[in-house]
Amino acid sequence: MKILDFLTANPQGEFTKHEIKTQLVNMDKIHEKTPESSISRALTDLLNDGKIMKLDKMRMGEFDKPNHLWKLKTDND
Secondary structure (H helix, E strand, O other): OHHHHHHHHOOOOOEOHHHHHHHHHHOOOOOOOOOHHHHHHHHHHHHHOOOEEEEEEEEEOHHHOEEEEEEEOOOOO
16 A cells, blocks of 8 residues: 555654645645545555554644644554
């Protein structure tokens, strides 16, 4: 999975869904027209599978709205 691969390559990183999408587009892993709802769905699936974490921390995202940060779940978490 592209999102899991990206987070695995950046195990200490904390990213908003928009930042994840931007990185994947820049890496030519997804098309720029991929809807953010697809990114959200994939993040939820990975969260439910216990592979990633949704953090309580937030960062301002698109449209000046706070967005939750996501990160890879590691043995230390």
